[in-house]
Amino acid sequence: MRTSVASFARLRLLRAAAWHVAGAACQNDPVSDLERRLAAYLAGRLPGASRVEVSGLERIPGGASRETSRFVLRFERDGEPVERRLILRRDPPGSLIETDRRVEFAAYRAFHGTPVPVPEALWLEEDPAPLDHPFFIMEELTGLESSFQALLTPAFLPKRARIGQRKWTILGEIAKADPEKLGLVGLMPPAALDACWQRELAYWEHVLDQDELEPQPITRAVIRWLRRNPPPPAQKLSVVHADYRTGNFLFDADGEIRAILDWEMAHLGDPLEDLAWGINAVWQWSREGLAGSLLPKAEAIRIWEAASGLVAEPRALLWWELFSCVKGQGIWVSGGHEYQNGANHDPVLGMSCWMMGNAQDRAALGLLGHLP
Amino acid sequence: MKPDPGHVLERMMQSLVTEIAPAVQPAYRQATVTIHAMMLAAIREEMDRAVARRVEENRALRALFAEAAPRVRDAELRERLAGTAADTDVSLRVPDLDAANLALRALLIELHAHVEALAGEDARRLEAAIWRELAASTERRKLSIAPL
Numbered sequence: 001m002r003t004s005v006a007s008f009a010r011l012r013l014l015r016a017a018a019w020h021v022a023g024a025a026c027q028n029d030p031v032s033d034l035e036r037r038l039a040a041y042l043a044g045r046l047p048g049a050s051r052v053e054v055s056g057l058e059r060i061p062g063g064a065s066r067e068t069s070r071f072v073l074r075f076e077r078d079g080e081p082v083e084r085r086l087i088l089r090r091d092p093p094g095s096l097i098e099t100d101r102r103v104e105f106a107a108y109r110a111f112h113g114t115p116v117p118v119p120e121a122l123w124l125e126e127d128p129a130p131l132d133h134p135f136f137i138m139e140e141l142t143g144l145e146s147s148f149q150a151l152l153t154p155a156f157l158p159k160r161a162r163i164g165q166r167k168w169t170i171l172g173e174i175a176k177a178d179p180e181k182l183g184l185v186g187l188m189p190p191a192a193l194d195a196c197w198q199r200e201l202a203y204w205e206h207v208l209d210q211d212e213l214e215p216q217p218i219t220r221a222v223i224r225w226l227r228r229n230p231p232p233p234a235q236k237l238s239v240v241h242a243d244y245r246t247g248n249f250l251f252d253a254d255g256e257i258r259a260i261l262d263w264e265m266a267h268l269g270d271p272l273e274d275l276a277w278g279i280n281a282v283w284q285w286s287r288e289g290l291a292g293s294l295l296p297k298a299e300a301i302r303i304w305e306a307a308s309g310l311v312a313e314p315r316a317l318l319w320w321e322l323f324s325c326v327k328g329q330g331i332w333v334s335g336g337h338e339y340q341n342g343a344n345h346d347p348v349l350g351m352s353c354w355m356m357g358n359a360q361d362r363a364a365l366g367l368l369g370h371l372p
Numbered sequence: 373m374k375p376d377p378g379h380v381l382e383r384m385m386q387s388l389v390t391e392i393a394p395a396v397q398p399a400y401r402q403a404t405v406t407i408h409a410m411m412l413a414a415i416r417e418e419m420d421r422a423v424a425r426r427v428e429e430n431r432a433l434r435a436l437f438a439e440a441a442p443r444v445r446d447a448e449l450r451e452r453l454a455g456t457a458a459d460t461d462v463s464l465r466v467p468d469l470d471a472a473n474l475a476l477r478a479l480l481i482e483l484h485a486h487v488e489a490l491a492g493e494d495a496r497r498l499e500a501a502i503w504r505e506l507a508a509s510t511e512r513r514k515l516s517i518a519p520l
Binding site (some may be wrong): 224285347359 | 474506
């Protein structure tokens with residue numbers, strides 16, 4: 001769940017400050033000490049377990065808003081050794097974005113065991129005492145790929161259509177799911193069907209207002225267009241993953257998608273928001289015009305419609321595709337802002353602002369018919 | 373400046389990707405090194421065109437403002453457009469060109485919003501000219517490693 005627009009600027013400042021400290025804290029954390037404290041915490045969460053040990057704690061790329069690390073948990077139960085490979089997602093210190101953490105954890109829990117594959121979320125700890133900052137732990141799924149680069153290798157080129165079929169089928173399942181039955185309505189604020197677009201547009205426009213490092217004439221023109229041409233009401237209120245794209249799911253050697261990741265921006269809204277984001281041209285890394293570097297756009301839409309039982313009416317979808325360009329630019333600009341002001345030194349933020357910001361403008365120009 | 377800075381950046385990028393990154397652990401740090409190499413590639417591309425694209429764009433925007441000013445109904449905006457159109461880039465230092473460019477692009481947003489609200493074919497022609505310049509501005513900034 002995202003914060004309200006009114007409190008967004010304050011939270012961003014806090015998050016930026018938190019990241020500054022987090023960088024130093026991360027470097028100063030002796031891994032063995034963190035492993036020891038993690039083992040102590042888990043010992044209290046594993047009834048009947050003895051000889052609880054944590055080893056191999058290692059930070060891995062991904063999930064930019066939190067430190068993501070993998071580790072191995074070993075213990076004995078009833079005299080038998082047990083080993084589990086797990087993921088630790090730890091907040092930066094001082095963060096007040098606990099709603100994001102709760103939503104991410106709740107989304108993993110809600111979809112586990114449904115047609116939407118996700119890792120099993122195991123423990124959410126909001127008390128900073130055990131590991132200095134709040135965190136949650138989930139299972140690690142090993143031996144899988146997630147990068148778009150992998151899709152372009154000879155091993156996966158013949159499997160891209162299969163992966164695409166699964167990708168948009170699963171997204172259709174997310175759109176079809178009932179947020180009430182998933183138990184997510186209390187955590188994610190609902191929106192009226194005819195107001196989803198206004199809430200999202202206001203949110204991302206505010207991000208741009210706060211964080212842009214230079215004027216964005218194309219994005220500003222798109223925002224004006226979006227306000228002049230509002231979309232029809234949402235067909236239903238769905239869980240919106242909000243970053244459903246190639247790179248945010250794990251797939252195996254057979255082309256089966258095994259897990260959908262990165263639910264931290266999830267919210268309730270128009271299901272077309274997710275479809276439009278996933279087919280945005282900036283994810284066409286293979287430069288073949290394939291949505292998500294996987295399938296032709298029309299086919300992706302057809303698969304999603306069949307799986308969701310919903311209709312991607314062209315005018316409504318165009319609105320959400322253009323909105324995706326505003327949202328994308330908001331993300332790139334926001335990352336660039338954090339990198340430039342020194343709040344976060346991760347170079348991926350600066351690089352994305354340069355590279356993806358320009359690609360996002362080109363995507364918007366293409367949708368509006370202004371690309372030469 | 374010799375050796376040529378572009379060549380130096382190219383060598384640094386190659387060294388980071390082929391020699392240094394593979395030796396760095398854990399994976400998180402390795403990815404960081406690789407992204408720094410990508411940034412060097414982008415800087416090399418931008419260094420070559422930095423002055424040229426800014427001069428070209430600033431000229432194009434001033435010409436657009438000169439064309440637009442007589443058609444603008446808001447007197448204050450018309451005056452600012454006409455005044456800006458008469459400016460030139462005295463300094464060719466990138467920070468100076470950048471400062472001018474930011475001001476010009478901010479004014480372009482105002483002009484674009486104003487023109488959108490005007491009726492008539494003349495306004496539509498001007499709007500089309502603005503979009504052509506926006507498309508050109510995107511091409512000027514394009515990085516060869518970008519996905520689109």
